Amino acid sequence: MSLPAFWFILIAVLWTGYFVLEGFDFGVGLLLPVLGRDNIDRRLMINAIGPVWDGNEVWLLTAGGATFAAFPLWYASMFSGFYLALLLILVALIIRGVCFEFRGKVDSPRWRSRWDVAIVVGSAVPALLWGVAFANIVRGVPLNASHVYTGNLLSLLNWYGLLGGLTTLSLFALHGAIFLSLKTDGEMRHRARALAVRIAAAAVPIAAGFLIASQVSHGKAATDATAGLAAVALVGAVWAASRGREGLAFTGTAITLALSVATLFGDLWPDVFRSTTSAAYSLTVSNASSSHYTLTVMTWVALIFTPVVLAYQGWTYWVFAKRLTRSDISMPTATDLPPAQVGGRP
Amino acid sequence: MSTLELSRWQFGITTVYHFIFVPLTIGLSLLVALLQTAWLVKKDPAYLRLTKFFGKLFLINFAVGVVTGIVQEFQFGMNWSAYSKFVGDVFGAPLAMEALLAFFMESTFLGLWIFGWDKLSPRLHLATIWLAAIGTSLSAYFILAANAWMQHPVGYTVNPVTHRAELTSIIALLTNSTALASWPHVFFASFLITGAVVIAVAAWHLRHPGGSGDAESAADEVALFRKVLRLGLGITLAAAVATAATGDVQARLMDSQQPMKMAAAEALYNTESPASFSLFTIGSLNGNKELWSVRVPYLLSLIATLDPPGTVQGIDNVARAYVKKYGPGDYKPVIPVTYWTFRLMIGFGLLAGLLALIGLWLTRRRRELPRSSSFYRVAIWAVVLPYLGTTSGWIFTEMGRQPWTVFGVLKTQQSVSAGVTPSSVIISMTVFTLLYATLAAIAGRLAVRHIKAGAPQESPADQAGPQLPVFSY
Numbered sequence: 001m002s003l004p005a006f007w008f009i010l011i012a013v014l015w016t017g018y019f020v021l022e023g024f025d026f027g028v029g030l031l032l033p034v035l036g037r038d039n040i041d042r043r044l045m046i047n048a049i050g051p052v053w054d055g056n057e058v059w060l061l062t063a064g065g066a067t068f069a070a071f072p073l074w075y076a077s078m079f080s081g082f083y084l085a086l087l088l089i090l091v092a093l094i095i096r097g098v099c100f101e102f103r104g105k106v107d108s109p110r111w112r113s114r115w116d117v118a119i120v121v122g123s124a125v126p127a128l129l130w131g132v133a134f135a136n137i138v139r140g141v142p143l144n145a146s147h148v149y150t151g152n153l154l155s156l157l158n159w160y161g162l163l164g165g166l167t168t169l170s171l172f173a174l175h176g177a178i179f180l181s182l183k184t185d186g187e188m189r190h191r192a193r194a195l196a197v198r199i200a201a202a203a204v205p206i207a208a209g210f211l212i213a214s215q216v217s218h219g220k221a222a223t224d225a226t227a228g229l230a231a232v233a234l235v236g237a238v239w240a241a242s243r244g245r246e247g248l249a250f251t252g253t254a255i256t257l258a259l260s261v262a263t264l265f266g267d268l269w270p271d272v273f274r275s276t277t278s279a280a281y282s283l284t285v286s287n288a289s290s291s292h293y294t295l296t297v298m299t300w301v302a303l304i305f306t307p308v309v310l311a312y313q314g315w316t317y318w319v320f321a322k323r324l325t326r327s328d329i330s331m332p333t334a335t336d337l338p339p340a341q342v343g344g345r346p
Numbered sequence: 347m348s349t350l351e352l353s354r355w356q357f358g359i360t361t362v363y364h365f366i367f368v369p370l371t372i373g374l375s376l377l378v379a380l381l382q383t384a385w386l387v388k389k390d391p392a393y394l395r396l397t398k399f400f401g402k403l404f405l406i407n408f409a410v411g412v413v414t415g416i417v418q419e420f421q422f423g424m425n426w427s428a429y430s431k432f433v434g435d436v437f438g439a440p441l442a443m444e445a446l447l448a449f450f451m452e453s454t455f456l457g458l459w460i461f462g463w464d465k466l467s468p469r470l471h472l473a474t475i476w477l478a479a480i481g482t483s484l485s486a487y488f489i490l491a492a493n494a495w496m497q498h499p500v501g502y503t504v505n506p507v508t509h510r511a512e513l514t515s516i517i518a519l520l521t522n523s524t525a526l527a528s529w530p531h532v533f534f535a536s537f538l539i540t541g542a543v544v545i546a547v548a549a550w551h552l553r554h555p556g557g558s559g560d561a562e563s564a565a566d567e568v569a570l571f572r573k574v575l576r577l578g579l580g581i582t583l584a585a586a587v588a589t590a591a592t593g594d595v596q597a598r599l600m601d602s603q604q605p606m607k608m609a610a611a612e613a614l615y616n617t618e619s620p621a622s623f624s625l626f627t628i629g630s631l632n633g634n635k636e637l638w639s640v641r642v643p644y645l646l647s648l649i650a651t652l653d654p655p656g657t658v659q660g661i662d663n664v665a666r667a668y669v670k671k672y673g674p675g676d677y678k679p680v681i682p683v684t685y686w687t688f689r690l691m692i693g694f695g696l697l698a699g700l701l702a703l704i705g706l707w708l709t710r711r712r713r714e715l716p717r718s719s720s721f722y723r724v725a726i727w728a729v730v731l732p733y734l735g736t737t738s739g740w741i742f743t744e745m746g747r748q749p750w751t752v753f754g755v756l757k758t759q760q761s762v763s764a765g766v767t768p769s770s771v772i773i774s775m776t777v778f779t780l781l782y783a784t785l786a787a788i789a790g791r792l793a794v795r796h797i798k799a800g801a802p803q804e805s806p807a808d809q810a811g812p813q814l815p816v817f818s819y
Contacts, residue, residue, distance in 0.1 A: 043819060046819045047461075047819055050457070050460070050461055050819050051457040051458065051460065051461040051462070052457055053457075054412065054453040054454075054456065054457055055450065055453045055454040055457055057416075057453070058445060058449045058450045058453050058454075060416075061416065061419055061445040061449055062442070062445040062446050062449070062450070064419050064420065064423075064445070065419065065438065065441045065442035065443075065444065065445040065446070066442050066445075066446075068419075068422070068423065068430065068434055068437075068438035068441055068442065069434065069435075069438030069439045069441065069442040070438070070442075071434075072430055072431055072433075072434020072435055072438055072510070073431055073434070075423045075430055075434060075438070076423055076427035076428070076430040076431040076434065076763075077427065078423070079420060079422075079423025079424045079427065079430070080423060080424055080425070080427035080763035080764070080765055080766050081765060083424050083763075083766050083770050083774070084770055084773065084774075086420055086424060087424075087773070087774045087777065090416060090417055090420060091777060091781060093413065093416055094413040094414070094416070094417070094781060094785070095781075097409060097412060097413035097416075098409045098410060098413055098785060098788075098789070100409075100819055101405060101406065101408075101409035101819070102406075102409065102788060102789075102792060103819060104819050105406070105792050105795070105796070106792070106795070146764065148427075148764045148765040149765045150765065290434065290435040290438070290512075290513075291435050291505070291512040291513065293512070293513055293514065294435045294436070294438075294439055294512070294513045297439060297513070297516045298439060298442060301442075301443055301446065301447075302446065305446050305447055306446070309446065309450045309451075309454075312450075312451075312454055312455075313450070313454050316454055316457060316458055319458065319462060319465050319466065320461060320465070
């Protein structure tokens with residue numbers, strides 16, 4: 001395998017890591033007002049992703065850094081081309097990131113409810129826009145002879161792009177609900193599982209529609225297989241969730257996301273940033289890549305350190321494997337209690 | 347304004363803002379790791395109180411540092427796509443390494459530290475904060491190596507076919523003399539800020555000894571925060587000396603690698619030997635009219651060459667040499683900006699160190715704490731000094747490199763994104779500025795609240811047996 005091909009696959013793997021991991025914490029953020037009936041519920045949900053969300057987000061930074069190092073032309077054209085879409089994503093990620101840290105710092109229901117809104121919006125915007133972005137990458141965007149994007153924000157909002165956005169949004173919501181059913185116990189666990197089955201009623205047809213649309217226009221034999229397996233894994237996940245087998249269900253949605261990323265990257269190959277203006281203007285694995293030396297150095301770095309990262313991140317999940325319940329959430333704050341009780345506190 | 351000018355403003359605003367939070371992250375993570383180590387070794391609950399107290403302050407600061415850091419990685423591609431295309435082969439490598447080697451370590455182990463108090467053994471839990479702190483400093487090294495390459499490009503060649511820079515030696519890139527000099531400078535400057543924050547926190551509590559209300563606990567508070575104050579003063583003084591010493595090493599490198607920046611730091615138009623250093627100048631700084639200045643003879647020569655009568659090249663002389671070497675063009679940075687930021691960087695840093703020295707003297711052993719309220723007022727407000735110093739330093743080093751993004755290789759005007767319209771950048775700049783201002787107001791308010799709330803006593807139950815997760819959201 002050539003080095004650029006290896007890096008194309010590695011970048012697909014990094015995006016897979018990002019979607020599988022941050023996918024569920026986007027989902028938990030999205031479902032905050034739906035599953036979180038009171039502040040203890042909401043804290044339970046936030047604490048379920050608390051130890052890991054920041055590490056999950058680093059997969060995005062690593063995917064970005066890897067694209068910069070291995071395919072500078074791709075990084076340059078895509079990031080400048082998707083300028084306003086990325087601005088929206090950045091703003092959402094900024095707001096969402098500080099939410100978790102700041103939400104509990106002031107004991108006031110009004111303060112918290114504002115941050116709750118911010119968590120939902122901060123999770124929904126990237127969950128939708130990553131799908132829009134990837135669908136457009138596969139579909140192709142207007143690029144001129146210098147690989148400069150000539151469209152605007154609205155040209156990304158075509159039906160296929162929007163379907164891609166709804167796919168990531170609904171899959172992340174499903175993945176998040178299943179994660180909560182796996183990570184919590186008691187009432188939250190049951191409500192999350194029931195909600196997962198309801199979300200699936202929308203997520204399954206949307207994702208299936210998107211995968212079919214992708215395969216009809218851009219498919220290959222190999223990706224027909226991955227798309228088919230993604231659909232099987234999705235249906236299997238829903239079945240497992242409905243039978244109360246949360247671990248299996250979570251594995252199912254994780255595999256669905258991984259195979260969907262594999263399908264999209266497979267459909268994109270050997271292009272990396274496809275031009276709809278002229279096929280000759282497309283950036284490809286070979287014309288966008290870094291020099292052989294840089295790719296060799298980075299390959300060694302990736303081969304040595306990726307397993308290390310996977311080991312300690314995996315260990316983190318093991319450390320925090322225990323299911324959380326409402327009683328784990330430390331001391332209720334004054335405003336958690338009904339007004340009548342507040343006066344009685346010492 | 348053009349996309350170029352707007353993008354420069356946006357990069358300046360977002361980067362200066364990001365760096366408000368970075369130094370305290372570097373310094374406090376190590377300080378918290380040291381405090382927690384002290385607690386485990388000495389078993390004194392006061393250290394645990396301080397670990398948790400400064401730990402929470404660290405997390406408030408860290409949150410803003412992290413989220414504004416994401417923007418940094420993205421905006422090279424968003425606003426500077428021509429630059430990214432040209433340098434990606436070289437510059438992308440340290441950025442990708444930073445994410446893979448440092449960011450993962452920092453964020454994963456910090457998550458373990460925050461939530462792991464009751465899940466990990468005390469030693470293992472201590473190891474997590476050390477790993478997070480090491481990840482933070484490691485991340486600083488990679489990004490400074492990337493920046494050093496822009497100041498002093500090494501280990502690369504420009505491919506004549508693609509007209510793009512290509513890496514030829516990763517070792518040269520990572521051991522760039524400029525990176526080896528700038529990392530310690532930034533590292534010690536981070537402790538200048540951290541020390542100043544510790545001083546301000548302690549001074550506030552010594553001024554308002556609350557405790558739980560009774561006289562005994564108020565006296566305990568005073569005893570505790572007196573130690574904290576001395577710790578902060580010691581850190582600040584040591585960091586000031588180390589920052590000055592490492593900055594001095596950088597000055598000589600700058601003189602040999604970027605002589606224009608050295609000349610612009612002094613607004614020295616004509617080559618002089620020996621060259622004097624002006625503490626300040628009243629006048630236009632354009633080389634024609636100097637109304638009044640206070641000068642220290644030989645000092646600029648000494649800074650630039652370590653030799654009192656040494657030759658320091660002037661702006662005009664360097665500019666003529668650059669025209670010969672790089673072709674016609676204007677090679678002068680904005681002189682008043684470089685002149686004043688150089689002085690402010692040094693001045694604010696030295697003033698912080700000097701105040702720390704005075705503070706150490708006034709609080710020396712077996713002496714009662716100063717009663718005058720102005721002592722505490724100065725101790726609290728002096729916290730802004732090192733922040734102004736580091737901000738000035740970054741503005742100096744980046745503005746002093748102009749008109750280049752990569753010195754001698756790529757100009758800033760050639761670096762900007764081709765397809766991005768000025769209106770897009772106006773939108774993003776406005777959004778970032780407003781969002782960052784809001785974040786600063788919220789984070790500042792939370793930090794002040796947290797500082798004023800103080801370090802609660804550890805109840806005996808907390809120290810034995812399993813605890814509730816202390817930091818959970």
